[in-house]
Amino acid sequence: MSRSINLAVIPGDGIGQEVVAQGLKILSAVLPQDVKLETEEYDFGARRYHATGETLTDADLEQLKQHDAILLGAIGDPSVPSGVLERGFLLKLRFAFDHHVNLRPSKLLPGVETPLAGQPEIDFVVVREGTEGPYTGNGGTIRTGTPHAVATEVSLNTAFGIERVVRDAYARAQARPRKKLALVHKNNVLVHAGHLWTDIFNKVGEEFPEVTTEYMHVDAATIYLVTQPERFDVIVTDNLFGDIITDLAAAISGGIGVAASGNINPSGAYPSMFEPVHGSAPDIAGQGKADPSATVLSVALLLRHLGYETEAARIEDAVSADLAERVGKPARTTDEIGDALAVRVAG
Numbered sequence: 001m002s003r004s005i006n007l008a009v010i011p012g013d014g015i016g017q018e019v020v021a022q023g024l025k026i027l028s029a030v031l032p033q034d035v036k037l038e039t040e041e042y043d044f045g046a047r048r049y050h051a052t053g054e055t056l057t058d059a060d061l062e063q064l065k066q067h068d069a070i071l072l073g074a075i076g077d078p079s080v081p082s083g084v085l086e087r088g089f090l091l092k093l094r095f096a097f098d099h100h101v102n103l104r105p106s107k108l109l110p111g112v113e114t115p116l117a118g119q120p121e122i123d124f125v126v127v128r129e130g131t132e133g134p135y136t137g138n139g140g141t142i143r144t145g146t147p148h149a150v151a152t153e154v155s156l157n158t159a160f161g162i163e164r165v166v167r168d169a170y171a172r173a174q175a176r177p178r179k180k181l182a183l184v185h186k187n188n189v190l191v192h193a194g195h196l197w198t199d200i201f202n203k204v205g206e207e208f209p210e211v212t213t214e215y216m217h218v219d220a221a222t223i224y225l226v227t228q229p230e231r232f233d234v235i236v237t238d239n240l241f242g243d244i245i246t247d248l249a250a251a252i253s254g255g256i257g258v259a260a261s262g263n264i265n266p267s268g269a270y271p272s273m274f275e276p277v278h279g280s281a282p283d284i285a286g287q288g289k290a291d292p293s294a295t296v297l298s299v300a301l302l303l304r305h306l307g308y309e310t311e312a313a314r315i316e317d318a319v320s321a322d323l324a325e326r327v328g329k330p331a332r333t334t335d336e337i338g339d340a341l342a343v344r345v346a347g
């Protein structure tokens with residue numbers, strides 16, 4: 001039976017261009033010959049914005065909807081006011097395609113350096129809610145430009161939105177050997193949102209008696225992520241906390257250059273989108289310094305999502321072997337790392 005993948009590719013800005021090229025290289029190298037790969041590249045990001053003033057139109061969404069999945073590099077550029085692309089493209093797309101499960105695995109692979117003392121076992125997944133919280137744009141500013149300016153950014157939390165992501169996190173914990181789930185929030189202060197999350201977390205937990213649960217305030221979670229990262233198996237949290245703790249999670253488990261993510265629409269009603277956790281890194285863009293591993297591992301998540309488990313595992317093994325071999329060697333360029341990974345996955 002012939003199979004096919006129809007992929008939307010959005011390199012975006014800065015290092016997004018460089019790392020996506022490597023992701024595609026590895027994707028082509030790993031797929032069996034009977035899988036037909038079709039890709040369509042989109043120019044979203046600063047280029048499109050400067051040329052047309054657009055970030056993401058309804059017509060764009062219609063076109064993107066036709067694909068099986070989306071591979072994104074990163075968006076955001078110093079030439080565009082902060083927030084225009086982040087809200088007008090990235091969040092708009094995540095919300096439009098109902099990417100409510102933002103999946104961010106962290107695993108410290110053998111031989112990979114961590115800034116933490118010793119070599120702790122790090123193998124956890126953050127399930128970050130992707131469509132609500134303080135990221136919905138529910139706010140405003142009054143008396144702008146005066147000493148009495150007031151800005152609000154209201155966190156939106158619906159029982160529907162919380163329950164579906166919490167249930168997803170329980171199911172993931174149930175399927176993992178340790179069967180542990182931590183809710184991370186701040187319910188001692190954010191009592192409205194926090195208690196809704198906690199109540200739903202406890203109620204849904206009754207359906208998963210095998211899963212061991214704990215609750216942790218987000219500030220304490222940042223301590224334990226550094227001092228006891230082995231404590232975590234699955235973490236479920238809201239959009240903002242999840243954004244912050246997954247950069248920390250990346251830093252302790254090999255660095256931001258190896259942190260992958262998936263913006264999942266579990267129902268399949270819309271294509272899911274896979275992207276590195278990092279941004280467009282203008283500080284190193286165009287210098288061949290970006291590590292493409294995060295994007296390559298995001299390609300593995302994409303393949304697993306589409307049912308290509310063997311190929312996903314091959315990519316993960318290749319990245320793991322590549323990282324283990326780096327120790328004590330001179331740094332390679334983005335392209336050189338991509339070439340080495342392509343050889344590994346093909347062989």
Ligand SMILES: NC(=O)C1=CN([C@@H]2O[C@H](COP(=O)(O)OP(=O)(O)OC[C@H]3O[C@@H](n4cnc5c(N)ncnc54)[C@H](O)[C@@H]3O)[C@@H](O)[C@H]2O)C=CC1
Binds near residue numbers: 256257277291
């Ligand atoms: N999903 C997305 O498209 C995201 C976009 N952004 C946007 O990206 C722009 C830059 O944001 P920053 O806060 O600087 O975060 P960033 O993640 O782009 O960079 C933070 C630091 O990590 C380094 N870094 C990032 N990726 C790397 C890689 N693959 N290899 C080696 N080093 C890497 C950078 O050089 C920088 O020192 C902003 O416009 C921001 O809004 C930020 C995060 C996610």
Ligand SMILES: CC(C)CC(=O)C(=O)O
Binds near residue numbers: 086087090091243277
């Ligand atoms: C730019 C933000 C909207 C995205 C971000 O930092 C993230 O999803 O990790």
Ligand SMILES: [Mg+2]
Binds near residue numbers: 243244
């Ligand atoms: Mg982030």
